[in-house]
Amino acid sequence: MKKHVIAMLSALALLSAGPAKAEDTMELITILTSPNAQTQLMGMVLTMQAVQQGAGAHILLCGDAADIALKDAPAAATAPQKPKGMSPQGLLTKILAQPQTSAEVCAIYLPNKGLDASALLEGITVADPKVMAGRLLADGVRIISF
Numbered sequence: 022m023k024k025h026v027i028a029m030l031s032a033l034a035l036l037s038a039g040p041a042k043a044e045d046t047m048e049l050i051t052i053l054t055s056p057n058a059q060t061q062l063m064g065m066v067l068t069m070q071a072v073q074q075g076a077g078a079h080i081l082l083c084g085d086a087a088d089i090a091l092k093d094a095p096a097a098a099t100a101p102q103k104p105k106g107m108s109p110q111g112l113l114t115k116i117l118a119q120p121q122t123s124a125e126v127c128a129i130y131l132p133n134k135g136l137d138a139s140a141l142l143e144g145i146t147v148a149d150p151k152v153m154a155g156r157l158l159a160d161g162v163r164i165i166s167f
Contacts, residue, residue: 046121047076050156052166056085058097061109064167069116076163077121079156080113081148086167087126089113090145091136110142117144125153 051068053061072078082090089098089110098110116122125148131137138147157164 047071048156048159048162049076049078050162050164051078051080052083052164053080053086053089054083055167058100058109059102060167061086061089061098062102062107062112064165065107065109065112065116067165069112069119071163072116072119072122078116078119079122080116080124081127081153082124082145083127083130087130090124090126090141092140092142114142 049071053064068078094110099108124145
């Protein structure tokens with residue numbers, strides 16, 4: 022009987038806790054700067070895995086790595102890679118289709134490429150350095166960089 026009472030109390034405690042709040046979600050920031058397509062893809066693979074495990078994800082693309090955000094991306098950004106035939110850009114777009122995800126290019130990327138925001142894939146924006154710094158400094162944020 023004692024075991025049943027303990028089990029019932031435990032179940033009630035779980036039910037009264039309610040659903041997890043948005044602020045309880047682990048946040049991941051992936052900073053991608055490598056020009057290497059395999060490194061870019063691995064960054065996207067780990068980011069997707071984190072999203073599938075319940076994390077919110079924000080991706081910051083800088084330098085040559087930001088080329089994967091372009092509508093007219095170089096072949097390295099769109100070429101399928103082994104073993105699953107994914108490309109850095111392809112996986113980036115799959116990540117952005119998930120809830121609680123976003124991607125931005127560094128604020129200096131487009132001006133130095135001679136481009137404007139219309140060159141970016143739908144859903145990708147230009148980072149505001151002040152906002153990005155706040156994200157990086159927020160409690161509970163994990164940062165990975167490639």
